[in-house]
Amino acid sequence: MTKEKAQKNYTASNINVLKGLEAVRKRPAMYIGDVSSRGLHHLVNEVVDNSIDEALAGYNDKIDISINKDGSVTVQDYGRGIPIDIHPEEKRSALEVVMTVLHAGGKFDKDSYKVSGGLHGVGVSVVNALAEWCKVEVNRNGKVYFQEYERGLPKADVKEIGKSKKGASGTKVTFMPDGEIFKTTKFNFDTLAARMRELAYLNKTITISIKDEIEDEEETFHFKGGIIEFVRYLNETRQPIHKPVYIEGEKDNVPVEIAFEYSNAYSDNIHSYVNNINTHEGGTHLSGFKTALTRTLNNYAYKNKLIKENSKITLTGDDFREGLTAVISIKVMEPQFEGQTKTKLGNSEVKSAVETMVNEKLAEYLEENPSAGKKIIEKCIKAAEAREAARKARDLVRRKNVLDSMHLPGKLADCSINDPEHCEIYIVEGDSAGGSAKQGRDRRFQAILPIKGKILNVEKAKINKVLENTEIKTMVTAIGAGIGTEFNVEKARYGKIIIMTDADVDGSHIRTLLLTFIYRHMRELVEHGKVYIAQPPLYKIKKGKEEVYAYDDDERDKVLKRFSGNGKADSLDENGIPKGVHISRYKGLGEMNPEQLWDTTMNPETRTVLQVTVESAAAADKIFDTLMGDAVEPRREFIEKHAKYANLDI
Ligand code: 28F
DSSP, X not given: OOHHHHHHXXXXXXXHHHHHHHHHHHOHHHHHSOSSHHHHHHHHHHHHHHHHHHHHTTSOOEEEEEEOTTSOEEEEEOSSOOOOSEETTTTEEHHHHHHHSTTHHHHHGGGOOOOOOOSSXXXXXXXXXXXXXXXXXXXXXXXXXXXEXXXXXXXXXXXXXXXXXXXXXXXXXXXXXXXXXXXXXXXXXXXXXXXXXXXXXXXTTOEEEEEETTTTEEEEEOOTTTHHHHHHHHTTTSOBSSOOEEEEEEETTEEEEEEEEEBSOSSOEEEEEETTEEOTTEEHHHHHHHHHHHHHHHHHHHHTTXXXXXXXXXXXXXXXXXXXXXXXEEOOSSOOEETTTTOEEOOHHXXXXXXXXXXXXXXXXXXXXXXXXXXXXXXXXXXXXXXHHHHHHHHHHHHTTTTOTTSOOTTOBOOSOOOGGGOEEEEEESHHHHHHHHHHXXXXXXXXXXXXXXXXXXXXXXXXXXXHOHHHHHHHHHHOSOOGGGOOGGGOSOSEEEEEOOSSHHHHHHHHHHHHHHHHHOHHHHHTTOEEEEOOOSEEEEETTEEEEESSHHHHHHHHHHHTTTTOGGGBOTTSOBTTEEEEEOOSGGGSOHHHHIIIIIOTTTOOEEEOOOTTHHHHHHHHHHHHSSOHHHHHHHHHHHTTTOXXXX
16 A cells, blocks of 8 residues: 555545544444433443354453542553454554454454444444543553543543563453533442443352442452353242253354243243343244244143143243243344344344253253253143132123223222323322322323322232232223233333322332332333333422422532532521521422422423333342342342332332
């Protein structure tokens, strides 16, 4: 290449970098999903994915993450370090290319270097573009290299800044998320830690440490047993009926790893992953697994006469999954993600790969472990019997028209318009709060359903008991989309289901019960983002004619500060409250009159509602199990750890 031509290329790639940066900063959501807290945390995952890839390539077994005092985040690995040599076409360091060129991964990626990769799999240059500043340090060839960027643009060329410690190599990236882009730039330790725990389970060779220099928290994750330990962890609150089954192998270029265990629970709990990404919506790998499970267990049951030839019972796929906790983790070179949230695997060749492998290895396992096999089949037969009993119970109630939305419950104050997209239902705890809500609402599009106290804990009840429960029947009828396997989200009579309970411990318990019910029996509502938690204020602060509501202690303190003329000491009373200021604490929704309830909690123009997401179904499921299951110890630990929030953040 002549010098002139190289020069030209260099300019051309500079222009491409600028164009790329502009595109990312103009439409960040296109690259990272959104600019809320979720998108913010996605930045860290994106960087960590690079370190995971380096681990999967066999060169890294440790990742350190820290939330720094200034609010920035550092991710460090001990892999080979990003190459720093000059890229012949681009005429600049490969490091600079990786950090600034969109989809640089793909450029080098002939041998598919990248296996891991976030949901959006966009690469670290996107993180760089959305960072106020970013610094990268590479240990390689015994030297330390450094480059720094502002909003994605290098401040100078890559430079050598010293010698590595003996034998040290790796990559360290520190970035400050850009406040001009993100609605919030505060990282949450628990959110990051949950993902790191999951990654550590899925990649058993890696040790991931995470610390928070602001909140002074620290955790290290390393699981020698990988997804076997993951399954045990998910089943911590249940009673397993056998030791986890582990299947591993590669078929048609698809590495497959599966661990599962049956417990005494009634629901199934299957988590599937492709390239470390949670495929919430399932896909071909999951259907391959399910098909093989049903077929192999069925064959085994008949072959070993565990089901009598003349038995009236036929086992369905659902019966073979009752009480099943499973983790499926596969790697696919070119995954096709489909579905509403792009978390459904579409690659058709994967189904038969997984199916064939599970058929083979599960049959082998059952031959070698007949006592586990027998217990599993007995459990599935019980499930079939219970299903039959539930069907009868359902037929009975249906005949009485109890679950029929033609007969809406008397307690429901329905809205007047008939367009689910624009209608919402408030499920309110207690008749008195229900009364306020009925008077305060906008009756055109807001429906109110008061429910009484603690509803049935569905985690501990069989499906026919669930269906007999009055409060639950009322909810099912009001929402109008059925229940369980017959649930159809398209029939839902409301676009938003908003749970409104008191801001105290009882309220939070009731909220958890309601969420458990919805999560277990109307999960699609959550998956479609239709479930919300109302956020009533905790305080009303009054000074003269001005009345302000505060939704948490921070906000209360800010208002108090403002009311005190920003902290002049002489204007405070003996409790530290500014003179002439009156604070009242709301405990129950019932303490607010209808107008206040509308202003603070129900008016769509001014309220905040928390959307319930299945961001990490594993984490959510864990919380439900911990709070709802039989095991007392984990529940106590959980409550102690989270007591200061006394609510459920999912
Ligand atoms: C804290 C974030 O980004 N770690 C990374 C590597 C290692 C290589 C690499 C990364 C191949 C040719 C571009 C090294 N030596 N942590 C990280 N570690 N990227 S990112 O290569 C990327 C492409 O240039 C690496 C040999 N092959 C690959």
